[in-house]
Amino acid sequence: MSSESYGHAAEHAFRQHHFVNSEQQFDTSKLGMWLFLATEILMFGGLFVGFGLMQANYPEAWVAGHHHLDRIMGSINTVFLLCSSFTMVMAVHASSTNQKSKTVLNLLATLAFAGGFMVIKYFEYSHKFHEGILPGRYFSYAGGGPPEQAMFFGFYFAMTGIHGVHVLIGMILIAWLTIRAQRGEFSSAYYTPVDLIGLYWHLVDLIWIYLFPLLYLVS
Amino acid sequence: MSEHAHSSGARVYVLTLVALLILTGITVGASYINFGSASANIIIAIAIATVKVSLVALFFMHLRHDNPLNAIIFISSLIFLGIFLAFPLIDIQSRDKIIPNGLRVREQVAAPKQAAPAAPAPAAPVHH
Numbered sequence A: 001m002s003s004e005s006y007g008h009a010a011e012h013a014f015r016q017h018h019f020v021n022s023e024q025q026f027d028t029s030k031l032g033m034w035l036f037l038a039t040e041i042l043m044f045g046g047l048f049v050g051f052g053l054m055q056a057n058y059p060e061a062w063v064a065g066h067h068h069l070d071r072i073m074g075s076i077n078t079v080f081l082l083c084s085s086f087t088m089v090m091a092v093h094a095s096s097t098n099q100k101s102k103t104v105l106n107l108l109a110t111l112a113f114a115g116g117f118m119v120i121k122y123f124e125y126s127h128k129f130h131e132g133i134l135p136g137r138y139f140s141y142a143g144g145g146p147p148e149q150a151m152f153f154g155f156y157f158a159m160t161g162i163h164g165v166h167v168l169i170g171m172i173l174i175a176w177l178t179i180r181a182q183r184g185e186f187s188s189a190y191y192t193p194v195d196l197i198g199l200y201w202h203l204v205d206l207i208w209i210y211l212f213p214l215l216y217l218v219s
Numbered sequence B: 001m002s003e004h005a006h007s008s009g010a011r012v013y014v015l016t017l018v019a020l021l022i023l024t025g026i027t028v029g030a031s032y033i034n035f036g037s038a039s040a041n042i043i044i045a046i047a048i049a050t051v052k053v054s055l056v057a058l059f060f061m062h063l064r065h066d067n068p069l070n071a072i073i074f075i076s077s078l079i080f081l082g083i084f085l086a087f088p089l090i091d092i093q094s095r096d097k098i099i100p101n102g103l104r105v106r107e108q109v110a111a112p113k114q115a116a117p118a119a120p121a122p123a124a125p126v127h128h
Helices: A001-012 A022-056 A060-064 A070-095 A100-130 A149-182 A192-216 B003-008 B009-030 B038-060 B068-093 B101-115 B123-127
Strands: none
Touching: A022 A060, A022 A149, A022 A192, A022 B068, A060 A149, A060 B009, A070 A100, A070 A149, A070 B038, A100 A149, A149 A192, A192 B038, B009 B038, B068 B123
16 A cells, blocks of 8 residues: 555656656657667677678688687676676566665676676687787787688677677666665666666677677687 | 566566576587588577577567567567668679679789788789
């Protein structure tokens, strides 16, 4: 009963006047998020298409380039991102059912998995920089192989780099969510930010699900 | 109303995660096996990735029980991405037959110059 009256008050606190009710407001926000995610898919799509075309043109350079990538590190990162997606959706679930401490814990777990992903990415990048594997005209690898493998690494750094930036932005957003959740700002009446950032986070995961086999598992 | 959709949520999420982790193991395992050709391996890897993406979209992103409009936006972005990929691929794959002879000679002459800073560059065009 008391939670019902709280929900009613919260509905008035969060609903903007141009929406019929808070459900319509929630659906509208979500629709906007999905439109944004569609633009994200198309932005990464350009890179995927370029990658696919060049792979069709220079298959041996792609195989040579992929031998420099560590399958184990890539697999661990895949597991980290999948687990982070799981904890994120658990946070959404907890926030929509008024479980404050569970929301905060799941958001912190998501942050931890994302941090683990970035740490492994850092080790991978620094190892490659050390070998002279750098993007574009800075490529100075002296270990031989087809010259077009420089192009493979151009794609590698562009795709994983932009993806990594998305992970970092996601971490900032999730940290912000954690603070707000800790303050008790989310409830079954209003958890839109958790839900929308959750959608964003799952998209980052989706892109990695394709990046991982295309970059690490070519053979 | 949202409680209804979420009542069995946690269990579904755990099962989804388990399925995703198993599929990741399968992809990594399959990458050590040679399925006949490089493209066969890539197609298998992409097929498994697509199953994983569907699981994330349907269960983690709630598309299964959500307003279909969101799914339409998602799927239409993928369709346009497919068109974007398909037409350049068709173009590249059929390019050999399309390029006029004159252009192809110029391309062959230009190629060794680009590729080999170590090799004596002028030698290649002379042999042609």
